[in-house]
Amino acid sequence: MEELKKRVCRWIESQEQSAVTLLQQVVQERSIQGEEASAQAIILEKCRQLGLAIDLWEPSKKLMESHPHFFTVRNHFKNSPNIVALLKGCGNGKSIILNGHIDVVPEGDLEQWEHDPYKAEIEDGKVYGRGTTDMKGGNIAMLMAIEAIKENDIKLKGDIIFQSVIEEESGGAGTLAAILRGYKADGAIIPEPTNMKIFTKQQGSMWFRLKVKGKAAHGGTKYEGVSAIEKSITVIEQLKQLEKIRNDRIKDPLYKNTPIPIPINVGKISGGTWPSSVADLVILEGRCGIAPNEDILEAKKEVEKFLNTLGETDGWFKENPVDLEWFGARWLPNEMSSDHELVTLLKKEYKALQGEEAVIEASPWGTDGGLLSKAGGVPTVVFGPGETKVAHFPNEYIEIKKMIDTAKIMACLLIEWCGAVD
Amino acid sequence: MEELKKRVCRWIESQEQSAVTLLQQVVQERSIQGEEASAQAIILEKCRQLGLAIDLWEPSKKLMESHPHFFTVRNHFKNSPNIVALLKGCGNGKSIILNGHIDVVPEGDLEQWEHDPYKAEIEDGKVYGRGTTDMKGGNIAMLMAIEAIKENDIKLKGDIIFQSVIEEESGGAGTLAAILRGYKADGAIIPEPTNMKIFTKQQGSMWFRLKVKGKAAHGGTKYEGVSAIEKSITVIEQLKQLEKIRNDRIKDPLYKNTPIPIPINVGKISGGTWPSSVADLVILEGRCGIAPNEDILEAKKEVEKFLNTLGETDGWFKENPVDLEWFGARWLPNEMSSDHELVTLLKKEYKALQGEEAVIEASPWGTDGGLLSKAGGVPTVVFGPGETKVAHFPNEYIEIKKMIDTAKIMACLLIEWCGAVD
Numbered sequence A, B: 001m002e003e004l005k006k007r008v009c010r011w012i013e014s015q016e017q018s019a020v021t022l023l024q025q026v027v028q029e030r031s032i033q034g035e036e037a038s039a040q041a042i043i044l045e046k047c048r049q050l051g052l053a054i055d056l057w058e059p060s061k062k063l064m065e066s067h068p069h070f071f072t073v074r075n076h077f078k079n080s081p082n083i084v085a086l087l088k089g090c091g092n093g094k095s096i097i098l099n100g101h102i103d104v105v106p107e108g109d110l111e112q113w114e115h116d117p118y119k120a121e122i123e124d125g126k127v128y129g130r131g132t133t134d135m136k137g138g139n140i141a142m143l144m145a146i147e148a149i150k151e152n153d154i155k156l157k158g159d160i161i162f163q164s165v166i167e168e169e170s171g172g173a174g175t176l177a178a179i180l181r182g183y184k185a186d187g188a189i190i191p192e193p194t195n196m197k198i199f200t201k202q203q204g205s206m207w208f209r210l211k212v213k214g215k216a217a218h219g220g221t222k223y224e225g226v227s228a229i230e231k232s233i234t235v236i237e238q239l240k241q242l243e244k245i246r247n248d249r250i251k252d253p254l255y256k257n258t259p260i261p262i263p264i265n266v267g268k269i270s271g272g273t274w275p276s277s278v279a280d281l282v283i284l285e286g287r288c289g290i291a292p293n294e295d296i297l298e299a300k301k302e303v304e305k306f307l308n309t310l311g312e313t314d315g316w317f318k319e320n321p322v323d324l325e326w327f328g329a330r331w332l333p334n335e336m337s338s339d340h341e342l343v344t345l346l347k348k349e350y351k352a353l354q355g356e357e358a359v360i361e362a363s364p365w366g367t368d369g370g371l372l373s374k375a376g377g378v379p380t381v382v383f384g385p386g387e388t389k390v391a392h393f394p395n396e397y398i399e400i401k402k403m404i405d406t407a408k409i410m411a412c413l414l415i416e417w418c419g420a421v422d
Helices: A001-014 A016-028 A037-049 A134-149 A173-180 A220-222 A228-248 A296-308 A317-321 A341-354 A369-375 A400-418 B002-014 B014-026 B036-049 B133-149 B173-180 B219-224 B229-248 B295-306 B315-319 B341-354 B367-375 B399-420
Strands: A053-057 A082-087 A098-102 A126-128 A160-165 A188-190 A198-202 A204-213 A264-271 A283-288 A323-331 A362-364 A381-384 A397-399 B052-058 B082-087 B095-101 B126-130 B160-165 B188-190 B198-202 B206-214 B264-271 B280-292 B323-331 B359-361 B380-382 B396-398
Touching: A001 A400, A016 A037, A016 A126, A016 A134, A016 A400, A016 B133, A037 A053, A037 A134, A037 A160, A053 B295, A082 A134, A082 A173, A098 A134, A098 A173, A098 A228, A098 A400, A098 B396, A126 A134, A134 A160, A134 A341, A134 A397, A173 A369, A173 B002, A188 A369, A188 B219, A198 A341, A198 A369, A204 A228, A204 A296, A220 B264, A220 B280, A228 A264, A228 A283, A228 A296, A228 B173, A228 B229, A228 B264, A228 B359, A264 B219, A264 B229, A283 B036, A283 B052, A296 A323, A341 A381, A369 A381, A400 B359, B002 B014, B002 B133, B002 B399, B014 B036, B014 B133, B014 B399, B036 B052, B036 B082, B036 B133, B036 B160, B082 B133, B082 B173, B082 B359, B095 B133, B095 B367, B095 B399, B126 B133, B133 B160, B133 B396, B160 B173, B188 B367, B198 B341, B206 B229, B229 B264, B229 B280, B229 B295, B229 B315, B280 B295, B295 B323, B341 B380, B341 B399, B359 B380, B367 B380, B396 B399
Parallel strands: A098 A160, A098 A188, A188 A381, A198 A362, B095 B160, B095 B188, B188 B380, B198 B359
Antiparallel strands: A053 A082, A082 A160, A126 A397, A198 A381, A204 A283, A204 A323, A264 A283, A264 B264, B052 B082, B082 B160, B126 B396, B198 B380, B206 B280, B206 B323, B264 B280
């Protein structure tokens, strides 16, 4: 087994140039929401070359829309195909899903980019461009790992189910579609940008919109009205108290260095229409973090209930309760035990190849891992070569060495997890 | 003298129908900002019929723009003429300015009007329409008073300077233009809607815009940022303290029943661009009331200074001071001593005709009286037939009886103030 691992690692090292070329090709396709097809075409062709059994389909909104965890702003997924590519095992081994998203967030202000976000230029061992870190570099690492196994004639017992999905950045409809299509496995890895740390837990989140009411009046006689701006201060203070209560409950040592493991962030405020008038409406929009082990519906109920107590200390809210709406995207949290065999193996392979202990952490953001584990029942760990700090930012890049190292760790892990036929 | 007064009052009563017709004509012209000319044409023709010496001109932005109290959003005043019409006295009498604005605020949502805002329909002794109360009814009362004097062959010693000005609703450029054209008098009356109370003082106001800075971060790690929304709460609390300090100073018995004589109202708030991000900028817009005896520049300085102390309790503001901008319209405050002869006479004539004591009050809003007194040096009192509560609102109206009663009181006052030749 150790001999096999050495062989695949050597092979992966030798293929660095072709891996980088593949990454560049896929980064050069601007696969923002709704425009994923040309990038998927490159992935598809690679899967075909690898001889994988390919399932290519456009997710159906109709099939998903009754699912409690479905969210999208789209009317349809036409021209936005999902890909699942199967390397069938010989049997009697554990199966694994390798899941990565092909969609990227828009590049934003071009002025802030030092490299063209879609040229995939190389400098100092890094490939620059939108989606390099989040998460096309991770996807290429997975494909390299699979290719190494194929090219070195290693027969695995368990199945490898490679998934290149759409929509992760916008609510996860791509992964949900794969779950509902029936893809399951004994475990899953998502190579989102963790900087090669092992993220066994992810904070989930959901967006809320609050309508805080007031009573209009002329500013010169403001005492005749009730300012929705002042009332919204009360609401924000109440949310702060709730944040404290929710975070005080978290005893997980993984969060011991995190000031606020699951923050409630009011990110947007707008209200009032005229400087000389008392505002009669303020709208607050924000994000409520969800703990890895928390049920999203329970979390919603807790927020709702806590906001309803506003009327106990301020009669205004009794007569004029705050309107609460859950809107926009939400990301399910995810947790996997650090004792799970997939994590144990990942740690082992990491140490063997990197020469040091892997760092286990919890992420402050969600991934499709929440869907895989909570909706799909597949224990999921997040481990990838990109860096959180450049995801969604200008000058996004990936270090080529980390992509290669991740591919090696993954290939070794696959051999251990799925089991190799002697 | 008393005989003269009785005569003019009888005459005014007999002219109710023609006064109402004139009011209807002028209300039927929609004299919103920039479209005052057709309403002014009606006023002009009336002044011509009365044999007054007419000065008709379009205010010059150039002549005004260096004036510290000039404000406009307009590029020019073409087709927006001011009218000043003089009834020259024989000499040795006190002069008076009778000032009213011809501009009206837009009618707003038509759905909320029960009468067409520009038909000037009569129902139950009221004329309905935009501008009836604010303040065309008051203007017609002034013209009736002048007409009564002319038609009854009364020769006054002092001059009557009738002014029909533009732009009161948008910063007072019309009245400022008249001041800069040299019109002065020993006193002035503005028949803004006081419901026939005597407003010797008016709250002034000025608009401010505050930019409160934060530091952006992802909502999931909000502790890495600084929320401009939370910082704006601190700023709002600071403004509340300042409001208390400013209002605690006011000992004027006229304000004894007013909870907050000169409020600071934050009427608009907006900030943040994304629910999941920590907001790095919040913009607050509001109105700061100015006391009748206060200097507007001193008030500005006080606000500025107080906001600068934010850094003493919160280091963030030391590094990131709040940006303060005075923008948009401002209305100068006004005060006139209750012992001033113009007020004494007005009270006397009010009591003689209404059979009860006049109510003296301070208004929570400014008028062109601030400009007349502070920029023009003319002691000004506000007294008119309209009702504050319907000004700027749908279903604005004026009671015909109050317009007629006001005309009578004004005519008697003019006889007393300017002095009649035997």
